[in-house]
Amino acid sequence: MxxxxxxxxxxxxxxxxxxxxxxxVDGENVTDYDNSKYPxxxxxxxxxxxxxxxxxxxxxxxxxxxxxxxxxSWEGRDLWVIELTASNDTRVDSKPAILIDGGMHxxxxxxxxxxxxxxxxxxxxxxxxxxxxWLVNNRRIFVYPVVNPDGYVYDGDxxxxxxxxxxxxxxxxxxxxxxxxxxxxxxxxxDHLWSRGTDKPGRADYRGVEPFSENETFTLRDFILDNDxxxxxxxxxxxxxxxxxxxHANIPTFHEDWYRATAEQITSHTSRFGNHDVPxxxxxxxxxxxxxxxxxxxDWVYDKTGAHTFCFEIFxxxxxxxxPIRRIMDINQDLDDALIHQCRIADTDLGDGDELLFPPIPFxxxxxxxxxNDDKLSDNDVYLTNQRTEETIxxxxxxxxYYELNLGNLVEHGYEGEDTFTLTVEDTMLNFTTDDGWxxxxxxxxxxxSKPAKVVGxxxxxxxxxxxxxxxxxxxxxxSIYRYNVYRNGxxxxxxxxNSYSDTEPVDGGTYRISAVSSGGEGPMSDSIKxxxxxxxxxYIMVLLVIVGVLLFAAIYIRKxxxxxxxxxxxxxxxxxxxxxxxxxxKLFEVSDDFSAYCEGCGYATMDSRDLDSQTLExxxxxx
Ligand code: 0X9
Ligand code: ZN
Numbered sequence: 001m002x003x004x005x006x007x008x009x010x011x012x013x014x015x016x017x018x019x020x021x022x023x024x025v026d027g028e029n030v031t032d033y034d035n036s037k038y039p040x041x042x043x044x045x046x047x048x049x050x051x052x053x054x055x056x057x058x059x060x061x062x063x064x065x066x067x068x069x070x071x072x073s074w075e076g077r078d079l080w081v082i083e084l085t086a087s088n089d090t091r092v093d094s095k096p097a098i099l100i101d102g103g104m105h106x107x108x109x110x111x112x113x114x115x116x117x118x119x120x121x122x123x124x125x126x127x128x129x130x131x132x133x134w135l136v137n138n139r140r141i142f143v144y145p146v147v148n149p150d151g152y153v154y155d156g157d158x159x160x161x162x163x164x165x166x167x168x169x170x171x172x173x174x175x176x177x178x179x180x181x182x183x184x185x186x187x188x189x190x191d192h193l194w195s196r197g198t199d200k201p202g203r204a205d206y207r208g209v210e211p212f213s214e215n216e217t218f219t220l221r222d223f224i225l226d227n228d229x230x231x232x233x234x235x236x237x238x239x240x241x242x243x244x245x246x247x248h249a250n251i252p253t254f255h256e257d258w259y260r261a262t263a264e265q266i267t268s269h270t271s272r273f274g275n276h277d278v279p280x281x282x283x284x285x286x287x288x289x290x291x292x293x294x295x296x297x298x299d300w301v302y303d304k305t306g307a308h309t310f311c312f313e314i315f316x317x318x319x320x321x322x323x324p325i326r327r328i329m330d331i332n333q334d335l336d337d338a339l340i341h342q343c344r345i346a347d348t349d350l351g352d353g354d355e356l357l358f359p360p361i362p363f364x365x366x367x368x369x370x371x372x373n374d375d376k377l378s379d380n381d382v383y384l385t386n387q388r389t390e391e392t393i394x395x396x397x398x399x400x401x402y403y404e405l406n407l408g409n410l411v412e413h414g415y416e417g418e419d420t421f422t423l424t425v426e427d428t429m430l431n432f433t434t435d436d437g438w439x440x441x442x443x444x445x446x447x448x449x450s451k452p453a454k455v456v457g458x459x460x461x462x463x464x465x466x467x468x469x470x471x472x473x474x475x476x477x478x479x480s481i482y483r484y485n486v487y488r489n490g491x492x493x494x495x496x497x498x499n500s501y502s503d504t505e506p507v508d509g510g511t512y513r514i515s516a517v518s519s520g521g522e523g524p525m526s527d528s529i530k531x532x533x534x535x536x537x538x539x540y541i542m543v544l545l546v547i548v549g550v551l552l553f554a555a556i557y558i559r560k561x562x563x564x565x566x567x568x569x570x571x572x573x574x575x576x577x578x579x580x581x582x583x584x585x586x587k588l589f590e591v592s593d594d595f596s597a598y599c600e601g602c603g604y605a606t607m608d609s610r611d612l613d614s615q616t617l618e619x620x621x622x623x624x
Contacts, residue, residue: 032056033052033053033056035056035057035060035120035123035124036124038117038120038121038124038329038332039053039120040113040116040117040328041328041329042325042328043158043159043325044109044112044113044158044159044328045112045116045158046153046157046158046159047077047146047149047152047153047157049158050112050116050145050146051078051080053116054067054080054082055067057082057119057123061123061126063086063087063088064084064085064086064087064123064126064136065082065083065084065123066082066083066085066087067080067081067082067083068080068081068082068083068142068223070219070220070222070223071215071219072215073148073149073150073172073173073215073216074150074172074173074174074175074214074215074216075150075153075173077149077150077153079147079149079215079216079219079220080144080146081099081142081143081144081223082119082142082143082144082145083140083141083142084119084122084123084136084140084141084142084143085136085137085139085140085141086136086137089137092140095138095139095140096138096139096140096230096231096346096347097139097140097141097142097227097228097229097230097231097346098139098140098141098142098229098230098231098232098233098342098343098346099142099143099144099223099224099227099229099231099232099233100115100118100141100142100143100144100232100233100235100339100342101115101143101144101145101147101220101232101233101234101235101297102114102115102116102144102145102146102147102235103115103145103146103147103148103149103151103152103235104147104148104186104187104216104234104235104236104297105148105151105170105185105186105187105236106148106150106151106152106154106155106166106169106170106171106172107151107155107166107167107168107169107170107321107322108235108236108237108238108314108321109152109155109158109166109237109321109322109323110237110238110314110316110321110323110328110331111235111236111237111312111314112145112146112152112158113328113331113332114235114312114314114331114332114335114336114339115143115144115145115235116143116145117329117332117333117336118143118332118335118336118339118340119143119145121336122135122136122141122340123136130366130368130400130402131340131344131366131404132340133398133400133402134366134398134402134404135340135343135344137398138404139343139346139347140227141343142223142227142229144220147186147216147220148171148172148186148216150172150173151169151170151171151172151173151183154167154169154173155167155168155169160322165321165322166321166322168321169183170183170185170204170205171183171184171185171186171204171206172184172186172214172216174208174214177201177206177208177209178201178202181201181202181206183206184206184207184208184213184214185197185203185204185205185206185207185208186214186216186217186297187205187234187236187293187295187296187297188205188206188207188208188293188294188295188296189207189208189211189212189213189214189217189295190211190212190217190221190295190296190297190299190300191211191212191295191300192248192294192295192296192299192300192303192304193248193249193294193295193299194207194210194211194294194295195294196248196294196295197294197295205293207295211295217297220297221300224301224305224307225305229301229305229307230307230308230346230347230348230349231307231308231309231342231343231345231346231348232297232298232301232302232307232308232309232310233309233310233311233312233339233342234296234297234298234309234310234311234312235311235312235314236311236312236313236314237313237314237315237316237320237321238313238314238315238316238319238320238321239288239289239313239314239315240272240280240281240313240314240315240316241280241281241282241283241288241289241312241313241315242263242266242267242270242280242281242282242310242311242312242313242338243282243283243284243285243288243289243298243310243311243312243313244259244260244263244282244283244284244310245259245284245298245299245302245303245309246284246285246292246299247284247285247292247293247294247296247298247299247311248292248293248294248295248296248299249286249292249294250284250285250286250287250292251284252284253302254356254358255308255350255356255358258308258350258358258359258361259308260282260283261361261436262308262345262348262361262362263282263283263310264282265341265345265361265362265437265438266282266310266338266341266342267279267280267281267282267338268438269337269338269340269341270334270335270337270338271333271334272315272317272334273315273317273327273330273331273334274330274333274334280312280315280338285311288313289313296311297309298310298311302350303353304352304353305352306349306350306351306352306353306356307350308348308350310342312335312338312339314331314334314335315331315334316331341438344362344364344404344406345362345364345406345408347406347409348362348406348408348409349409349411357411358411359408359409359411360407360408360410360411360415360416360417361408361417362406362407362408362409362438362439363406363407363408363417363434363435363437363438363439364404364405364406364407364438364439364440365384365403365404365405365407365423365432365439365440365441365442366402366403366404366405366439366441366442367402367403367441367442367443367444368400368401368402368403368443368444369382369397369401369403369425369443369444369445369446370401370443370444370445370519371445371446371447372445372447372449372450376400376401376402377401377446378397378398378399378400378401379397379401380397380401380425380426380446381394381397381425382394382395382397382403382423382424382425382444383395383423383424383425384405384421384422384423384424385421385422385424386410386413386414386415386419386420386421387419387420387421387422387431388414388419388420389413389414389415389419391413391414393410393413407421407434417434418433418434418435419433419434420432420433420491420492421433421434423442423444425444425445425446426446427446427521428444428445428446428447428451428520428521429521429522430442430444430485430517430521430522431485431492431522432483432485432492432495432517433492433493433494433495435494435495440483441482442482442517442519443482443519444519444520444521445519445520445521447520449520450518450519450520451518451520451521451522451523451524452474452481452515452516452517452518452520452522452523453474453475453516453523453524454474454523454524454525454526455471455472455473455474455484455514455515455516455523455525455526456471456472456474456526456527457470457471457472458470458471458512458513458514458526458527458529459471459529460512460529460530460531460532461531461532462506462531462532465506466502466503466504466506467502467503467506467510467512467531468500468501468502468503469486469500469501469502469503469512469514470499470500471484471499471500471514471526472499473499473516474516474523480518481516481517481518482497482517482518482519483495483496483497483516483517484496484497484498484499484501484514484515484516484517485514485515485516485517485522486501486503486512486514487512487513487514487515487525488503488506488507488510488511488512489507489510489511495517501514506531509530509531510530510531511528511529511530511531512528512529512530512531513525513526513527513528513529514526
């Protein structure tokens with residue numbers, strides 16, 4: 001071969017390498033994703049694509065991402081769980097762990113998207129969003145976007161073939177059961193009332209030959225047990241609801257109240273195609289989707305490990321399992337904040353079968369310690385005192401001065417829900433009560449001069465069984481007020497973001513005071529003021545009396561006339577006659593038919609002389 005040919009070959013080889021060299025090969029480090037953008041906004045990822053993306057995440061965020069290969073699918077695909085946590089600190093193993101999985105049912109493509117997008121968001125916002133920074137530092141977040149890769153590949157691998165949807169495939173691809181009847185429903189194969197599932201291999205919800213017969217289920221079970229998962233989310237589609245246990249039947253768990261209140265909090269962060277006015281509903285499977293599902297993952301995990309388990313049935317509108325591309329990001333963002341909320345409360349401990357615990361409803365407090373210029377301060381001690389138990393605990397702040405705490409997890413500190421607390425940083429103090437919401441942000445500055453001014457202009461009006469309070473925002477205040485605390489007879493009874501409040505459970509003779517709360521803590525109390533009756537109450541009572549009077553009158557009238565309508569008329573006199581009453585000389589009334597007559601004055605009456613031979617009925621006789 002002459003030198004020219006050698007150069008020519010080398011040139012072609014170089015060209016080929018430069019053209020195809022960037023195509024990733026399994027096992028290689030690939031960096032062809034720009035992870036500053038979520039890569040799957042315009043299409044559903046294939047399994048291959050996802051797996052390569054995991055690699056790029058791991059190489060781009062080596063301190064935050066770890067891939068765990070937990071086994072192989074029936075067709076031999078790797079099963080990858082992705083762990084997100086700041087791994088460079090010593091507490092890694094003691095951090096509360098949450099698992100979020102998707103794609104257990106092959107055709108539920110949105111569940112893969114939602115899991116993948118959450119993963120991307122947690123990494124992409126790690127440096128900019130304090131809550132996410134805190135979460136990734138303080139939780140182990142396991143995301144497992146495709147539990148059933150074989151089924152997903154068979155269902156189209158995320159590609160609309162010729163504009164058509166997938167095959168509506170649900171199960172895995174286990175071909176060992178029956179030649180023509182392939183696959184097991186991975187959400188009927190768990191060992192919790194497994195026997196109640198169907199034993200017909202041809203059915204879409206076939207339970208398999210025995211519990212945990214499938215690679216995809218027993219590997220996941222072992223992973224959950226090995227990693228001490230405390231909170232589990234099993235993503236499905238397409239109903240638009242959050243399912244709580246039990247799923248196998250329409251009966252409550254021991255933790256029914258906790259589950260419902262927490263589901264209310266989680267769903268408060270959801271929307272439907274971006275519409276926040278219509279959050280997801282929640283409840284048991286039977287209540288929400290009309291059937292029960294025995295042998296499912298959430299029941300097993302809750303029953304066997306004590307983790308709290310939820311199942312989002314992702315809302316896809318009229319699109320069932322295959323929402324169009326334009327809906328991908330709407331759907332991903334309908335749920336991301338709700339899943340983040342679940343990560344935050346992952347530390348809640350429900351105990352297990354031997355020892356059930358009944359923690360109070362989660363209530364999150366979080367915020368930054370900041371200086372007067374809103375700059376974040378680290379190294380300040382934040383303390384929390386429960387005013388009822390008088391116990392004070394120390395809250396750890398991170399390097400940004402950010403703290404976050406789930407009060408629902410303070411059960412061993414005597415918290416039972418609905419308590420009043422004081423947060424203290426140096427001399428800055430503020431009081432708050434826990435309520436039905438999911439929590440509150442309190443940024444605190446250590447500058448003692450940054451307290452809000454005294455609240456003035458408090459007016460308290462009692463009306464319709466409620467006490468309505470209004471006040472003026474303090475005008476000489478340089479700091480934004482983020483809430484007002486409302487005190488009744490010295491007790492903190494609630495708070496308001498605006499300058500009004502309604503006390504719906506007032507007490508007799510209650511006196512009220514208001515204070516404003518800013519990052520400088522709580523300002524001085526307003527002067528106290530006693531509830532007084534509203535001016536509107538007087539006309540209101542008068543209107544009420546008039547209505548009652550009219551009704552009474554109407555009732556009497558109706559009663560009187562009802563009687564006369566049903567019976568014969570009592571006065572048969574038709575006209576005044578010519579004759580006069582022999583007793584009192586008033587004119588007698590005559591009745592034409594029988595010629596009888598009656599004196600209205602004294603009651604004298606005569607009967608028809610033809611029949612009664614002019615009998616006279618004396619005055620006082622009741623007659624006619
Ligand atoms: O039937 C199911 O498995 C789920 N509904 S779906 O339409 N996506 O098939 C509901 C299952 C609820 N239970 C668990 N998630 N374990
Ligand atoms: Zn499903």
